[in-house]
Amino acid sequence: MFVRCPRNKRFVSRICVFVIVLVIVIYFMRKMQRNNEAIVSEQLQNNVDESNEYEIKLRAYESKIIPNLGNNGEGAYLENSEDREMGKEALKKLALNTVLSDRMPLNRTLRDPRNPGCTEFTYNPTLTASVVIIFYNEILSVILRTVWSVILQTPKHLLHEIILVDDASTEEDVQGLLQYYLDTRLKNHNIKLLHLNHRMGLIRARLQGARISTGDVLIFLDAHCEATVSWMEPLLARIEEERTAVLVPIIDVIEANNLAYSTNGDTSFQVGGFTWSGHFTWIDIQDDDDKGKLTPIKSPTMAGGLFAIDRKYFWEIGSYDEQMDGWGGENLEMSFRIWQCGGRLETVPCSRVGHIFRDFHPYSFPDNKDTHGINTARLAHVWMDDYKRLFFIHQPALENNPVIGDLTHRTQLRKKLKCQSFKWYLDNVYPEKFIPDENVYAYGQVRNKFDMCLDDLQLQEDKIGPLGLYQCHPYLAMSQYFTLSSKGELRKEQFCAEAFDNFEVQLTGCHSHNREQFWLLFKNGTIYNPSLKKCLTSEGVETSKGLRIDTCKNSMHQKWKFTYVNST
């Protein structure tokens, strides 16, 4: 660049300046082009064999990628109407627009989703990470976009290796083609692909990946994620500071229909909770002191798919319950175990990773076994002490069922690690968790004189809906299990009965200061709502309309009996 143009000859001088500017422009254009086409340039370096069948397939696939589609994490739309229709079909069948994913660059750019305050931290971790990604019949472009995001968003010196574990996928695409892609397009990165020879389920697949990894820290990801800028540094830095901290990033949503990377704003996020039916849920941050913090904060549980843990600590603390099959349960098992056995589970607000949330599982399990139920029964017996009663109300058939298998190893582990009780966990880690039969006025079925019971009418755990009435079941089924809490809530886990002006009663989210959710149980059996000055009234009909609030008349339709009433 140190060229000088002659100053005296104006014409020559102008041409000279023009040439220099042109050279500079061309130089930068070439540079940009090279950056944009990182994949292609790597491919060229590798002298691929153009007649190889995988090469032909890959080139055909690569030629259909639409440059810049979905860049900046934006939701995308296919212009081609045939593709669009195929995309809709795929969404119905696989819960994911696979056509769109195939057209979108594997190394698409993402915007920085973090709270702006995060940029003020500097992290200088010295630990390295093994990123373990497991998959079963995931499509190639989704797996590779996960891999590319890890490569592009992680400083090279922190990424020890990526380990892909194929849980014996049956789709042809993910077999040889992925290996070929890694051998040609990603040759210069340390990526291992492990094929399991029979389907082991996601828990044992993760264990297999962990067994062959050698980095300081294990980071597990589902195979449909996208990591964002500086996601890894705060995870490694926190583990360096506290090796028994197990960490989850904020998990953002990648929409299954248009692959938009969407956040709930950059400041608000939730942490992990659970339901007594053994499911993971998102809950608001409970401690006021933790709200708005950008440093790692306590999380009672984790979703399970995306987390970082010191590799040696992972084994010390009991890795996974290897007898857990298929899908589900391992996330709460690990959450309870970590807390009860001396570790900590934290959400790291300055680390964010997107995950494609699918409406249903696009795969099935051998024999259609309820692996979530069975796995949760295992963890309930091992970790929940007496509180397991609250889970087994949901799954009575599993309580003493031989399908749950032998638990000796896990109970021995709990003894060996000298772990705390589940009560300790509830008291110290998650004191806000509602316990439906402790320190409450009354609980159980709520029956009227006509043998009809309050019923949630199979309301889904994440919805709100009318409080209904149904014939009382001969056993205490969960749909009819209600509590009159010490705060006067007529409550079912996270839902509270709320009275409305139009005389309806709905199950809505509990807000302890909401007067319409406050009820009094009188000795004569009336359930009174002081805010509306009305009584809970049945009409003896088996529908949601069978229940309302009405003027208190001491009638037979206003008399209720809880199965258990505490004498206070």
Ligand code: LR7
């Ligand atoms: O048999 C199987 N073998 C596998 O390898 C079935 C699945 N898998 C793979 C699959 O390809 C995927 O990469 O396992 C991974 C997880 O399966 P998903 O994506 O179908 O599960 P999910 O995202 O619906 O479920 C969440 O809960 C699971 C309970 O077992 C796991 O812990 C998942 O990892 C977990 N996902 C997350 O935590 C992402 C955030 C979701 C939330 C909330």
Ligand code: MN
């Ligand atoms: Mn997933």
